[in-house]
Amino acid sequence: IERTISIVKPDAVGKNVIGKIYDRFESNGLKIVAAKMKHLSRAEAEGFYAVHKERPFFGELVEFMTSGPVMIQVLEGENAVAKNREIMGATNPANADVGTIRKDFADSVGENAVHGSDSAENAAIEIAYFFAATEIC
Ligand code: ATP
Numbered sequence: 001i002e003r004t005i006s007i008v009k010p011d012a013v014g015k016n017v018i019g020k021i022y023d024r025f026e027s028n029g030l031k032i033v034a035a036k037m038k039h040l041s042r043a044e045a046e047g048f049y050a051v052h053k054e055r056p057f058f059g060e061l062v063e064f065m066t067s068g069p070v071m072i073q074v075l076e077g078e079n080a081v082a083k084n085r086e087i088m089g090a091t092n093p094a095n096a097d098v099g100t101i102r103k104d105f106a107d108s109v110g111e112n113a114v115h116g117s118d119s120a121e122n123a124a125i126e127i128a129y130f131f132a133a134t135e136i137c
């Protein structure tokens, strides 16, 4: 059993599709074991995406991630990291498979509806970034 972080980004929260996205997780055997809605500060977004700070899109990414509230959840299940990435689809929705969250709800590579941890190691770091151990059920 594995855990991963999922974030419903400001574009998808704004489109009022949190529930539709949660349904994708639950329908695919991922269980929500913690969740919080939060409007990230600049410092929180910069810290979360610190690995991307040298990338040309970093400023745009932080701007977007602080543009409105996000819904952050811990997902638990067999191969949760890889399964969540599969359900999300490719980073660029134009390349995302039919039936994925990004294909159905994202508009562009920048505003792409969801985040998911890319490894079990990063999942542990990202979970600790947003949740105390006592907040996970
Ligand atoms: P995430 O980390 O959000 O789950 P990802 O792992 O699919 O997405 P990364 O390469 O980690 O993709 O990029 C992190 C985020 O940065 C992307 O989700 C997207 O919002 C943004 N991003 C990535 N590439 C670009 C780009 N070329 N232009 C604008 N934004 C980008």
Ligand code: MG
Residues within 6 Å of the ligand: 116, 118
């Ligand atoms: Mg990533």
